[in-house]
Amino acid sequence: MDELKIPNVVCKIEVYAAVNPSEDPDKVRLAVSHVILETDYQYKEGSIKATSNQLNSLVKIQETIKKHRTNKIYRRQMRFNTKGDTTWFYLNKQAAFVDVIAACEEAEESAMGPIKVILHSKDLDKVVDWLAPEMTE
Template sequence: MTLISIRCPVNPSEDPDKVLAAINAIFPDAEVDLSDGLYKGTAGLDRFSQLIRKQKILDATRAVMIMNIRGNRTRMLVNKQVATVGKISFADRNPVLGAIEVTVEDDDLMSLIDRVAPVTVDGEEVKV
């Protein structure tokens, strides 16, 4: 079973509605609640997968997902400022304004990564 968890801080200088809009731009099916300055909840990866194809960042996404594997989960930090315009940019550790933290958990994580961010050759998806 696949579980996608979303966590995103809302800083005092930020409008919670705009942070939620950034989350929804990447994860339109996200079900999140705001508590103590933090959005937490779950989402699907369908729109995320579409966006990384549109932006042609499959290799970068795959590398981030594989690099952060710990057991049966992986983690990505998505820049929330870039997300406001419906684009994906991966953030480094501890970005100044925080990031949308996405944790993906699956019993067969590599198969999930292969579906979401498949291997490419010369920029084209390789169908296995």
């Protein structure tokens, strides 16, 4: 199967992770950096925020979804969480720290809190279809 071409759409990506009092902010930033590539990071008020305007910064998540065939989980979450031209999903923070991308359906599934990935685009359907495409057997 050929690689899915990254759609040429405008998309703002925001990634948030709370930094709990027991956590090292550098380790939380590392976990976030394993999830989203080539971004700017900010640490303030107890959380790490990463932002990007490049869909290719999500390529690692997209490849993991494809490899593990978890597209249905992500598509369901993104459909459920869509409001206007924005959607979001959670990733497990501990898994991300060890460079594993794993979805969380509920924030509580990640003991130290999840990483929240928020996508803003006027072409949200194209973004979702690229990130977690419908699988055809």
